[in-house]
Amino acid sequence: MIEVAHLTKRYGGRTAVDDVSFTCAPGSVTGFLGPNGAGKSTTMRMLCGLTPPTAGTATVCGVPYRRLANPGREIGVLLDASAQHAGRTGREVLALAAAVMGVPRREVDVKLDLVGLGAAAARRRVGAYSLGMRQRLGLAHALLGDPRVLVLDEPANGLDPEGIFWMRGLLRDFADRGGTVLLSSHLLREVEAVADRLVVIGGGRVVAQGGTEELLADAGTLVRARDGAALGRALAAAGLDATPGPGGGLLVRADPDPVGQAAAAAGVALTELRPAGGGGLEQLFLTLTGGTTTKETTA
Ligand SMILES: Nc1ncnc2c1ncn2[C@@H]1O[C@H](COP(=O)(O)OP(=O)(O)OP(=O)(O)O)[C@@H](O)[C@H]1O
Numbered sequence: 001m002i003e004v005a006h007l008t009k010r011y012g013g014r015t016a017v018d019d020v021s022f023t024c025a026p027g028s029v030t031g032f033l034g035p036n037g038a039g040k041s042t043t044m045r046m047l048c049g050l051t052p053p054t055a056g057t058a059t060v061c062g063v064p065y066r067r068l069a070n071p072g073r074e075i076g077v078l079l080d081a082s083a084q085h086a087g088r089t090g091r092e093v094l095a096l097a098a099a100v101m102g103v104p105r106r107e108v109d110v111k112l113d114l115v116g117l118g119a120a121a122a123r124r125r126v127g128a129y130s131l132g133m134r135q136r137l138g139l140a141h142a143l144l145g146d147p148r149v150l151v152l153d154e155p156a157n158g159l160d161p162e163g164i165f166w167m168r169g170l171l172r173d174f175a176d177r178g179g180t181v182l183l184s185s186h187l188l189r190e191v192e193a194v195a196d197r198l199v200v201i202g203g204g205r206v207v208a209q210g211g212t213e214e215l216l217a218d219a220g221t222l223v224r225a226r227d228g229a230a231l232g233r234a235l236a237a238a239g240l241d242a243t244p245g246p247g248g249g250l251l252v253r254a255d256p257d258p259v260g261q262a263a264a265a266a267g268v269a270l271t272e273l274r275p276a277g278g279g280g281l282e283q284l285f286l287t288l289t290g291g292t293t294t295k296e297t298t299a
Helices: 040-047 090-101 106-114 119-123 131-143 161-176 188-194 212-217 228-237 256-265 276-289
Strands: 002-011 014-024 028-033 055-060 075-078 149-153 180-184 197-202 205-211 221-225 242-244 250-252 270-275
Touching: 002 040, 014 028, 014 040, 014 055, 014 180, 014 197, 014 205, 028 040, 028 161, 028 188, 028 276, 040 055, 040 149, 040 180, 075 131, 090 106, 090 119, 090 131, 106 131, 131 149, 131 161, 149 161, 161 180, 161 188, 188 276, 197 212, 197 276, 205 212, 205 276, 212 276, 221 228, 221 256, 221 276, 228 242, 228 250, 228 256, 256 270
Parallel strands: 028 180, 028 197, 075 149, 149 180
Antiparallel strands: 002 014, 002 055, 197 205, 221 250, 221 270, 242 250
16 A cells, blocks of 8 residues: 655755645556656655655555665565666676565575566676666566565666566556556556556646546547637637647547537537547546646745
8 A cells, every 4th residue: 555645845946746645555556647857756756765755745554665664575666777786687686685675585586587587687787788677677676575565667668568568467467466556657558558547747746646447538528620719719608628639629628518519509510529538548648737847836
């Protein structure tokens, strides 16, 4: 279980994370999404005790990370796959971590095998690893203590399509056995395929959260007319808020029915009218985060 409550981080006058709250329950994969600079990494770093929050709390299994007696046994963390010691071999990295965590040495081979790093790869220095191999090693490191919670920042970076597919299965299986996964990724199709829940942030704030299916179903309506200006006026007259959507259409936070009614009442001929969620997570993401930037404050 991960519980983040009113988490806030300010760097000087810049608010990187602004009153962020969410919960990740056992048995679920939560996709953590947002554009560059939205505050995902900063939130994850606060959750993992690497960055002190300005305000708010973050707990893992009810306890702040820094108060966990043996953190690697509770929470597996992969924040930066390139942070591993380049001069050590993959096996040495894990053996050292196993010793620190008090994990039996045999688990090193079990986890190397699990992430698909064979004996030859495990003998090579991390500095010679590809990014994909480092991600696999980072995941083995995160899984080493058999934690109940995983926090992964862009774990699919550098993986080829087969590797991405493999990781999806691994995370799904981890959650299906009662684990809790928080996962940030720019690969929206991957997130859509694996995440039960989504937390979307923009400009440091949560802009949407909930079940993946519900959020996609609730994404509003995409509408298009040859006379876009007349459509805009018709929607405004009906009290419907519209924002520019993909391909010159308008996105309306309402069901298709009132949108079509508004257009018909104003005599505007439509060329397209459909639920925006049909465009998948990519479109929902653009709708939710379009135009957001990291907020400047005077605090
Ligand atoms: N140590 C720091 N000092 C000052 N500003 C920081 C620091 N770390 C992050 N920031 C700022 O906080 C904001 C959020 O950054 P963060 O890395 O959390 O975003 P992100 O959502 O992970 O982005 P990305 O997808 O690009 O990794 C950015 O504006 C960033 O420049």
